[in-house]
Amino acid sequence: MAIFLCIPPVSSLTPYPAIPYLTSSLKANNQKATTFDLNIKAFNLTLFHQGLKIKPGKILRKSDNKGNAKWKKVPDAQIYSTIQNGQKIFEEIMLQEASDQLGYPYSNSISKDIISEEAIQATLSDVWKICNDWILEIAKGPKEQSIVGFHVITHSGLLWSVLLSRKLKKIQPRILTVLGGPAFASWEEVLSANPEIDLTVRGEGEATISDIAKSYNGNLESINRIQGISYRNENGKIISNVDRPLIKSLDDLPFPDYYDLPLEEYPQNKFGMPIMPIVGSRGCIGDCVFCVEKRLWGNTYRMRSPENIVSEFKNIKEKYGVSTIRFNDSLINCNIKSLEKLCDLLIEENAGMQWMGMARIRSEMTDALLGKMRQAGCMGLWFGIESGSQRILRKMKKGYNIETAKNVIRDTAKSGIRVLTFMIVDFPGETQRDFEQSLAFLEQNQEFIDQVSISRFGVLPESEISHNPQEYGIELSKEKTGNNYSYFYSPLPNSYRYENLRSAWNRLNNGKTASSKRNYPLKIIVPYY
Ligand code: B12
Numbered sequence: 001m002a003i004f005l006c007i008p009p010v011s012s013l014t015p016y017p018a019i020p021y022l023t024s025s026l027k028a029n030n031q032k033a034t035t036f037d038l039n040i041k042a043f044n045l046t047l048f049h050q051g052l053k054i055k056p057g058k059i060l061r062k063s064d065n066k067g068n069a070k071w072k073k074v075p076d077a078q079i080y081s082t083i084q085n086g087q088k089i090f091e092e093i094m095l096q097e098a099s100d101q102l103g104y105p106y107s108n109s110i111s112k113d114i115i116s117e118e119a120i121q122a123t124l125s126d127v128w129k130i131c132n133d134w135i136l137e138i139a140k141g142p143k144e145q146s147i148v149g150f151h152v153i154t155h156s157g158l159l160w161s162v163l164l165s166r167k168l169k170k171i172q173p174r175i176l177t178v179l180g181g182p183a184f185a186s187w188e189e190v191l192s193a194n195p196e197i198d199l200t201v202r203g204e205g206e207a208t209i210s211d212i213a214k215s216y217n218g219n220l221e222s223i224n225r226i227q228g229i230s231y232r233n234e235n236g237k238i239i240s241n242v243d244r245p246l247i248k249s250l251d252d253l254p255f256p257d258y259y260d261l262p263l264e265e266y267p268q269n270k271f272g273m274p275i276m277p278i279v280g281s282r283g284c285i286g287d288c289v290f291c292v293e294k295r296l297w298g299n300t301y302r303m304r305s306p307e308n309i310v311s312e313f314k315n316i317k318e319k320y321g322v323s324t325i326r327f328n329d330s331l332i333n334c335n336i337k338s339l340e341k342l343c344d345l346l347i348e349e350n351a352g353m354q355w356m357g358m359a360r361i362r363s364e365m366t367d368a369l370l371g372k373m374r375q376a377g378c379m380g381l382w383f384g385i386e387s388g389s390q391r392i393l394r395k396m397k398k399g400y401n402i403e404t405a406k407n408v409i410r411d412t413a414k415s416g417i418r419v420l421t422f423m424i425v426d427f428p429g430e431t432q433r434d435f436e437q438s439l440a441f442l443e444q445n446q447e448f449i450d451q452v453s454i455s456r457f458g459v460l461p462e463s464e465i466s467h468n469p470q471e472y473g474i475e476l477s478k479e480k481t482g483n484n485y486s487y488f489y490s491p492l493p494n495s496y497r498y499e500n501l502r503s504a505w506n507r508l509n510n511g512k513t514a515s516s517k518r519n520y521p522l523k524i525i526v527p528y529y
Pocket residue numbers: 010011012013014015016017018019021022149150151152153154178179180181182183184185201203204205206208209277279282283291292293296327328329330455460528529
């Protein structure tokens with residue numbers, strides 16, 4: 001039995017914890033997997049391609065990711081003026097390539113001033129070389145007992161998983177291809193549309209992948225009773241087994257194992273380290289109508305104990321030499337008492353770690369708590385403000401009022417923590433007046449806001465809106481373009497609100513971060529990628 005796991009080009013530029021969670025679970029069950037991080041390898045091949053018309057810069061790399069915590073500068077390396085620009089171009093190139101290869105229409109928006117067609121082709125040829133080497137390596141494995149699992153989070157990740165599975169199946173038809181991840185689609189639909197995928201894992205994957213690895217003997221019958229899987233039976237029918245119950249205590253899980261990821265290839269901060277994730281909880285207490293969080297984690301919220309989280313902090317520092325953490329939790333402040341305890345422990349341990357995470361606007365985020373968070377190493381908080389209009393916030397079921405939002409972001413900034421906000425434009429029913437209130441919110445609070453991430457509203461399948469579009473005055477069309485199983489909705493096709501809000505923010509910000517305006521003593525850049 002050989003297990004291969006793959007992170008397709010999803011474009012996230014910090015190590016993603018899903019595959020490391022599966023790896024550590026497999027290891028705890030005496031099973032072994034090898035991981036191919038195509039995402040970061042392909043990203044670097046794109047970023048460093050000499051055909052790119054890029055600005056010179058510097059990047060730092062770790063010399064050895066196996067326990068050696070020394071990091072060094074790579075001389076004369078070139079990098080985009082910002083990593084984020086490179087990320088966008090990378091996403092477009094990858095999506096275009098997978099769509100072309102699978103025969104789906106897609107037209108990218110890459111400017112020829114940045115990269116020529118020849119340079120794109122040369123980059124892709126390098127990417128295909130590493131993919132083909134990986135495919136050949138798998139083909140050398142046991143003919144009838146190899147399992148190849150893909151982690152799917154984005155549309156391009158799904159396309160690449162299908163594409164690579166197709167190529168693998170051509171060489172080795174008996175390989176078992178498995179997809180898992182926070183599904184944005186019905187896994188049954190993915191299976192029925194893509195004959196090269198044998199099986200999909202719904203929900204948490206730790207126990208399921210171990211069960212598959214334990215029982216698979218080259219024949220689907222050996223695993224067709226496993227909970228939480230969907231598969232195609234011998235008559236071509238898609239079968240979904242019962243859901244797997246959620247893990248009762250997250251403290252029981254072994255820490256995710258990042259050794260199989262090429263950590264030295266991830267972009268690093270100015271201290272020469274990548275940012276490592278910690279997942280302190282699964283689920284959310286929010287109920288926002290556009291979100292699928294509830295469905296993903298079975299309408300529950302589970303948090304690890306603060307002690308267990310602090311031990312992972314220490315583990316990350318010792319094992320990987322990294323002291324900057326990003327909480328991947330949907331929200332780090334669902335349970336205020338536990339958050340406080342976590343901060344107390346980090347202060348007590350004098351852990352010397354910096355961290356950031358997403359947080360909900362709530363009145364419990366007092367000066368005292370924020371001060372303690374800062375003392376415990378919190379550098380930045382992302383708040384899903386979404387809109388400056390109370391009417392729209394109510395429709396979104398955000399559960400807070402705009403006055404509280406103003407107070408919380410002001411207090412956060414004053415405590416020395418960077419404030420990053422998410423905003424949504426074109427939510428169904430948003431009027432010009434509502435939009436202007438969002439603009440006014442940014443204007444009135446710009447002094448406290450360091451970064452704004454603006455998104456155009458979209459409908460996620462299985463979100464509350466997708467079930468009741470008429471209640472929001474919209475109609476959804478479900479199109480399948482390029483294997484995109486999402487719903488389409490364009491209420492305001494000629495809306496320029498997205499561009500307007502972006503340029504308004506840039507104007508307000510005038511190229512400066514709020515903290516430099518405020519002169520806060522923060523030395524670290526908090527990237528959003
Ligand atoms: C942190 C986070 C990010 C970070 C990722 C940073 C990183 N590298 O770690 C950042 C900020 C980059 C990010 C970006 C985006 N994100 Co995000 N993100 C999350 C978040 C909050 C946590 C992810 C996480 O770490 N989960 C913990 C791990 C352990 O869980 P998991 O990935 O689900 O894996 C488990 C199972 O799914 C399964 N599994 C996973 N893979 C596999 C593979 C196999 C083979 C098997 C068997 C099982 C299996 O087993 C795992 C262990 O139980 C999730 C919401 C959530 N709570 O999950 C949203 C979420 C995944 N993101 C989402 C979205 C929409 C995005 C963006 C598209 C947003 C945007 N508009 O730009 C981008 C896309 C990223 C990109 N371009 O690559 C959506 C996806 C919805 C969907 N599927 O349609 C989610 C679910 C949020 C939401 N509620 O809407 N995100």
